[in-house]
Amino acid sequence: MVTTLFFMWGFLTCLNDILVPHLKPIFDLNYTRVMLIQFAFFGAYFLFSIPSAWIIDWMGYQRSMVAGLLTMGMGAFLFVPAASVPSYPLFLFALIVLAAGITCLQVAANPYVTILGKPETASSRLNLTQAFNSLGTFLAPFFGSLFILSAAPKSIEDIRALAPDALQAYRLHEAATVKTPYVGLGIALVLLAAAIGSFKLPKIEHAQHKVGEKVNDSIWKHPNLIFGAIGIFVYVGGEVSIGSFLVNYFSQPEIGGLTEKVAASFVAFYWGGAMVGRFIGSGLLQKMRTGHLLGICAVCAAALVAISMLTTGHTAMYSIILVGFFNSIMFPSIFTLGVAELGPLTGDGSGIMIMAIVGGALIPVAQGAIADRIGIHHAFFLPVVCYLYILFFALSGSRPNSERYAKA
Numbered sequence: 001m002v003t004t005l006f007f008m009w010g011f012l013t014c015l016n017d018i019l020v021p022h023l024k025p026i027f028d029l030n031y032t033r034v035m036l037i038q039f040a041f042f043g044a045y046f047l048f049s050i051p052s053a054w055i056i057d058w059m060g061y062q063r064s065m066v067a068g069l070l071t072m073g074m075g076a077f078l079f080v081p082a083a084s085v086p087s088y089p090l091f092l093f094a095l096i097v098l099a100a101g102i103t104c105l106q107v108a109a110n111p112y113v114t115i116l117g118k119p120e121t122a123s124s125r126l127n128l129t130q131a132f133n134s135l136g137t138f139l140a141p142f143f144g145s146l147f148i149l150s151a152a153p154k155s156i157e158d159i160r161a162l163a164p165d166a167l168q169a170y171r172l173h174e175a176a177t178v179k180t181p182y183v184g185l186g187i188a189l190v191l192l193a194a195a196i197g198s199f200k201l202p203k204i205e206h207a208q209h210k211v212g213e214k215v216n217d218s219i220w221k222h223p224n225l226i227f228g229a230i231g232i233f234v235y236v237g238g239e240v241s242i243g244s245f246l247v248n249y250f251s252q253p254e255i256g257g258l259t260e261k262v263a264a265s266f267v268a269f270y271w272g273g274a275m276v277g278r279f280i281g282s283g284l285l286q287k288m289r290t291g292h293l294l295g296i297c298a299v300c301a302a303a304l305v306a307i308s309m310l311t312t313g314h315t316a317m318y319s320i321i322l323v324g325f326f327n328s329i330m331f332p333s334i335f336t337l338g339v340a341e342l343g344p345l346t347g348d349g350s351g352i353m354i355m356a357i358v359g360g361a362l363i364p365v366a367q368g369a370i371a372d373r374i375g376i377h378h379a380f381f382l383p384v385v386c387y388l389y390i391l392f393f394a395l396s397g398s399r400p401n402s403e404r405y406a407k408a
Helices: 001-013 015-025 036-059 059-076 079-086 087-114 119-147 156-160 162-200 223-250 260-284 290-310 313-327 330-338 343-374 378-397 401-407
Strands: none
Touching: 001 015, 001 059, 001 087, 001 162, 015 036, 015 079, 015 087, 015 119, 015 156, 015 162, 015 223, 015 260, 036 059, 036 087, 036 162, 036 223, 036 343, 059 087, 059 162, 079 162, 079 260, 087 119, 087 162, 087 290, 087 330, 087 343, 087 378, 119 162, 119 330, 156 401, 223 260, 223 330, 223 343, 223 378, 260 401, 290 330, 290 378, 313 330, 330 378, 343 378, 378 401
C-alpha cells in the first residue's frame, strides 16, 4: 500500500522535467530562470521537512501520509489558475504547495519502510519501494510528452516576433495544456489519501517519540546522519540537474538534434534505468554491503557523466542516459545508512535527510547559471563533483556509531 505513494511522488517530481522545456519558451526564460521550477519545488523540502517531522510526532506516520497526499492534491489543482492567467510566479507557487505535500509524504514513508522489518534488509526493502518511485519517473515523461508538450512548438524567435495580443493568446493556449493532466492527478491524489486513511497500517511505536517525550539522545551525535544529509543534498542535486537539462541537451545539434517531443521520450530511459537498477539493487543488497555497492555506483556515474562531457553525438547521449541506472540505488542506500541506529529519533532524522533534498533546488540553478556562461555541454561537471562526494560517504562517512566505537 505504501509503495503506491512512492509511485505518485516519483511521477509528479519527474513531470518537472517536462515543465522546464514547456514553460521556457512560453515565458521567454533563460536557463537560470527556468531552473526556478526546480528551485521552487525542491526548496519546499528545506522549508517543510522539519515541520513534517513534527507532524509525525503529533499525528503518527499514517495520518501524516494522508495529510501529505491532500496537500499534494491542492498543489495540483492550483495549476489551473496558474495556466489561466498565465503566470510563471503562480506556477512556481503551485509547485511549492505540491512539493510541501510530497515532503510530508517522504518524511513519513521513507523511514516507515526502513523500520517495517529487519534492519539488515532495510536498504533492500527501501530500494524495492523506490523502484516503484522510478516506475513513476519512467512513465511521467511519456505522459508529459503526450499531454503537455506541443507537437510543433514555435521557436523563440517566432514567439518574440508576435504582437502583444497574439503573444498573450499563444501563452494562454500553450499554458492550458497542463490543466487536464494536473486536475486528473489532483483527483487521483485525493482518492489515494482516502484509501491510505482507511487502510490498517501497522503502528511502529519504537521508531517514534510523542510530543513532549524526552529522549536521551541527539541526532547531532550521529555522524552518519550528518554525512548522509550532505549525501542526499548532492545526490538529488546531481540527479535533478541531469534530468532537467536532458531535453535541451538532446536538442543540441552536436548531441542529438532532436525535437523537444522526441527528446522527452529519451528522458524516460534515464529514469527507466533507475527503475531497473533498483529492482536489481534490491536483490544485490541482500548479499552485498550497502556502502560497497553505493561506492561502485558513484564511480560509474561520475565516469559516465565525464564521458558525455568529452564526446558528442550518440556517445554523449547514451552515456548520460546510462547514468540513471547507476543513480538507482543511491537515494535509498544513502537514506538507510543515514538513519541507521537512530531509534526513536528516526522521524527527526528523516526530517533532516528529507530537508537535504533542497540540493535539487540549488544545484540545478547553479548548473543553469554555468550553462548560460560556458554552454550546456560542459556544465555537467557539477554532477561529477556530487558523485565524488557520494563515493566518500559510501567508503567512510556512512559508518554508524556502533562501527566507529568498535574500531576505536
